[in-house]
Amino acid sequence: xxxxxxxxxxxxxxxxxxxxxxxxxxxxxxxxxxxxxxxxxxxxxxxxxxxxxxxxxxxxxxxxxxxxxxxxxxxxxxxxxxxxxxxxxxxxxxxxxxxxxxxxxxxxxxxxxxxxxxxxxxxxxxxxxxxxxxxxxxxxxxxxxxxxxxxxxxxxxxxxxxxxxxxxxxxxxxxxxxxxxxxxxxxxxxxxxxxxxxxxxxxxxxxxxxxxxxxxxxxxxxxxxxxxxxxxxxxxxxxxxxxxxxxxxxxxxxxxxxxxxxxxxxxxxxxxxxxxxxxxxxxxxxxxxxxxxxxxxxxxxxxxxxxxxxxxxxxxxxxxxxxxxxxxxxxxxxxxxxxxxxxxxxxxxxxxxxxxxxxxxxxxxxxxxxxxxxxxxxxxxxxxxxxxxxxxxxxxxxxxxxxxxxxxxxxxxxxxxxxxxxxxxxxxxx
Amino acid sequence: xxxxxxxxxxxxxxxxxxxxxxxxxxxxxxxxxxxxxxxxxxxxxxxxxxxxxxxxxxxxxxxxxxxxxxxxxxxxxxxxxxxxxxxxxxxxxxxxxxxxxxxxxxxxxxxxxxxxxxxxxxxxxxxxxxxxxxxxxxxxxxxxxxxxxxxxxxxxxxxxxxxxxxxxxxxxxxxxxxxxxxxxxxxxxxxxxxxxxxxxxxxxxxxxxxxxxxxxxxxxxxxxxxxxxxxxxxxxxxxxxxxxxxxxxxxxxxxxxxxxxxxxxxxxxxxxxxxxxxxxxxxxxxxxxxxxxxxxxxxxxxxxxxxxxxxxxxxxxxxxxxxxxxxxxxxxxxxxxxxxxxxxxxx
Numbered sequence: 001x002x003x004x005x006x007x008x009x010x011x012x013x014x015x016x017x018x019x020x021x022x023x024x025x026x027x028x029x030x031x032x033x034x035x036x037x038x039x040x041x042x043x044x045x046x047x048x049x050x051x052x053x054x055x056x057x058x059x060x061x062x063x064x065x066x067x068x069x070x071x072x073x074x075x076x077x078x079x080x081x082x083x084x085x086x087x088x089x090x091x092x093x094x095x096x097x098x099x100x101x102x103x104x105x106x107x108x109x110x111x112x113x114x115x116x117x118x119x120x121x122x123x124x125x126x127x128x129x130x131x132x133x134x135x136x137x138x139x140x141x142x143x144x145x146x147x148x149x150x151x152x153x154x155x156x157x158x159x160x161x162x163x164x165x166x167x168x169x170x171x172x173x174x175x176x177x178x179x180x181x182x183x184x185x186x187x188x189x190x191x192x193x194x195x196x197x198x199x200x201x202x203x204x205x206x207x208x209x210x211x212x213x214x215x216x217x218x219x220x221x222x223x224x225x226x227x228x229x230x231x232x233x234x235x236x237x238x239x240x241x242x243x244x245x246x247x248x249x250x251x252x253x254x255x256x257x258x259x260x261x262x263x264x265x266x267x268x269x270x271x272x273x274x275x276x277x278x279x280x281x282x283x284x285x286x287x288x289x290x291x292x293x294x295x296x297x298x299x300x301x302x303x304x305x306x307x308x309x310x311x312x313x314x315x316x317x318x319x320x321x322x323x324x325x326x327x328x329x330x331x332x333x334x335x336x337x338x339x340x341x342x343x344x345x346x347x348x349x350x351x352x353x354x355x356x357x358x359x360x361x362x363x364x365x366x367x368x369x370x371x372x373x374x375x376x377x378x379x380x381x382x383x384x385x386x387x388x389x390x391x392x393x394x395x396x397x398x399x400x401x402x403x404x405x406x407x408x409x410x411x412x413x414x415x416x417x418x419x420x421x422x423x424x425x426x427x428x429x430x
Numbered sequence: 431x432x433x434x435x436x437x438x439x440x441x442x443x444x445x446x447x448x449x450x451x452x453x454x455x456x457x458x459x460x461x462x463x464x465x466x467x468x469x470x471x472x473x474x475x476x477x478x479x480x481x482x483x484x485x486x487x488x489x490x491x492x493x494x495x496x497x498x499x500x501x502x503x504x505x506x507x508x509x510x511x512x513x514x515x516x517x518x519x520x521x522x523x524x525x526x527x528x529x530x531x532x533x534x535x536x537x538x539x540x541x542x543x544x545x546x547x548x549x550x551x552x553x554x555x556x557x558x559x560x561x562x563x564x565x566x567x568x569x570x571x572x573x574x575x576x577x578x579x580x581x582x583x584x585x586x587x588x589x590x591x592x593x594x595x596x597x598x599x600x601x602x603x604x605x606x607x608x609x610x611x612x613x614x615x616x617x618x619x620x621x622x623x624x625x626x627x628x629x630x631x632x633x634x635x636x637x638x639x640x641x642x643x644x645x646x647x648x649x650x651x652x653x654x655x656x657x658x659x660x661x662x663x664x665x666x667x668x669x670x671x672x673x674x675x676x677x678x679x680x681x682x683x684x685x686x687x688x689x690x691x692x693x694x695x696x697x698x699x700x701x702x703x704x705x706x707x708x709x710x711x712x713x714x715x716x717x718x719x720x721x722x723x724x725x726x727x728x729x730x731x732x733x734x735x736x737x738x739x740x741x742x743x744x745x746x747x748x749x750x751x752x753x754x755x756x757x758x759x760x761x762x763x764x765x766x767x768x769x770x771x772x773x774x775x776x777x
Contacts, residue, residue: 201470280458367473370477393683
């Protein structure tokens with residue numbers, strides 16, 4: 001610049017001349033960013049509206065009010081003090097009698113079957129539970145809201161639509177529903193079953209509690225195993241290990257493992273835990289072990305990064321004050337690295353929460369009715385439940401699939417929420 | 431950091447406890463995804479009705495099921511394998527190799543396989559011959575010579591003037607599926623043997639006949655669509671000219687969206703599949719490991735529930751799910767065999 005003369009442009013002029021162009025480029029760059037965010041938000045909105053509009057119906061369930069005559073002649077409970085007698089009583093007949101009484105003109109076998117089919121098989125289980133609890137009800141006549149079959153449920157929910165979904169409901173069944181509607185004998189109630197039951201082959205009796213508990217158990221096993229192992233490995237590699245060929249080799253392998261497709265961990269789990277150790281199929285313990293293998297690399301990598309980010313001055317100060325290396329690590333490095341390590345662990349767990357492929361190999365992609373009570377009970381997990389329902393032919397499972405997706409999303413959001421909260425709480429700035 | 435040490439301890443003890451745990455309190459069922467919906471209803475009702483816990487049912491596909499089932503005897507191997515075709519000799523051999531010497535075969539009912547298009551499109555009547563000509567990789571030459579040529583048909587009307595003037599597009603399951611196996615064997619082979627020279631080949635060289643009749647074309651007219659039938663239905667609704675292949679139980683549940691085509695003049699209905707007049711139907715089985723019957727709790731009771739009139743009978747709950755029941759005679763015979771735990775002698 002020193003040899004610039006008046007005929008040539010000064011630096012300021014060059015800058016000023018190009019300023020317009022540079023502002024334009026800047027605006028384009030910004031617009032590009034905004035557009036990218038918009039695409040993301042738009043996709044998210046579509047996903048949410050799709051899922052919510054489809055799934056909102058699953059939160060209510062149709063019930064039919066019937067007048068049940070709880071005659072002991074029909075029920076056949078001879079000894080009220082014997083709990084087995086309640087198990088063997090004929091509750092189905094009570095419900096069928098009530099239906100028969102309301103529609104006495106239905107005589108043909110085929111039509112009777114259609115009529116009985118309007119009420120879910122779950123109604124008799126419910127009645128059994130009620131009567132076992134209050135044996136005094138025997139001999140009385142009670143108005144009772146019984147749970148409707150899924151075909152009726154789907155039909156009733158679509159009644160307000162321009163073209164109701166008839167599905168497998170024939171004309172006679174539709175007429176019966178009309179009678180119930182006219183008598184105010186049919187209504188939708190909040191679907192508690194969805195949150196209190198395990199899987200079922202009948203959509204109206206299916207719930208996600210089994211899968212939710214299964215997911216929790218599996219993830220607890222994963223967290224309990226992978227976090228300490230991952231942190232210990234990271235501490236050793238960062239603080240103690242000398243850099244040589246062996247540690248380099250380990251590092252390359254850890255990075256590689258983080259990118260291995262998850263189904264391979266499933267195959268590994270099948271070979272080691274099931275075939276070699278002889279553990280049973282379909283249990284959260286094995287699922288948790290497999291997912292531990294899968295999340296370990298993620299946790300080790302993020303923990304190492306977090307440990308690296310602790311300033312060396314803190315280590316030196318601790319050692320300078322006379323702390324041993326172990327004290328320095330346990331009292332200073334790990335607490336300071338904790339937010340980063342926890343974030344890594346939660347990202348790893350969130351990934352594990354969404355996995356189905358590794359669980360397929362060890363038998364957790366299964367139909368399981370009972371809600372698991374421990375890590376050695378058969379169980380399945382949320383994404384598997386979603387997959388199984390999406391694959392079911394019954395129409396009523398469509399809305400339940402979306403409802404299950406909502407629950408999974410809430411689970412994920414709360415996990416990420418905890419991660420953010422922990423980070424905020426534990427984070428320290430220098 | 432006491433917590434850290436504690437949690438490691440807990441983890442270690444969890445590990446150790448698995449060594450002790452060697453029993454299983456629920457029955458484990460694997461196998462065909464076609465039998466899966468039926469198997470799970472029985473499992474659920476069994477769990478509700480008895481003091482035993484409900485069996486665990488996995489849909490691994492027929493082949494995958496046998497692989498796990500024949501892996502050996504012991505709690506980490508399944509007790510029951512569902513199948514949408516009969517067990518193969520190779521699978522029996524695999525079982526024997528691993529010490530599973532006695533298996534009990536139970537035929538539970540039938541399932542029809544349907545070709546369907548979207549409701550609103552014109553219903554069509556196919557002959558099995560037309561299905562074969564539309565979908566095989568190589569077909570008998572259209573000029574009548576007894577040689578096979580690469581499939582020249584692009585439109586249904588090329589095969590038969592009465593069929594729609596539309597591109598041949600059929601969505602179906604992948605080769606790993608039992609539905610595909612059964613479809614190929616029943617519909618394609620059934621059409622294939624209508625040609626005299628192929629029928630002659632069937633007598634002289636059955637292997638070659640099967641190899642030629644069972645191969646599905648790969649030039650885009652047959653579209654492999656995965657095992658998810660719901661997906662096929664969605665695609666059919668977008669494309670009224672396309673046909674989909676799936677089980678009758680699925681059609682039964684989705685009658686508002688898809689309609690079945692007639693095959694050889696027969697509509698797939700409950701009755702026509704049961705009496706055999708609808709030609710594309712297949713048997714459904716499950717296989718039981720005899721060595722497990724008295725070891726795993728509730729096995730006998732589960733078998734009794736599955737073969738009770740209330741479940742597989744003509745008005746049983748399995749028929750509500752779309753299974754076609756066996757005849758009374760078959761049910762009595764098979765029921766007795768199950769009660770006596772008669773193992774399969776040979777195919």
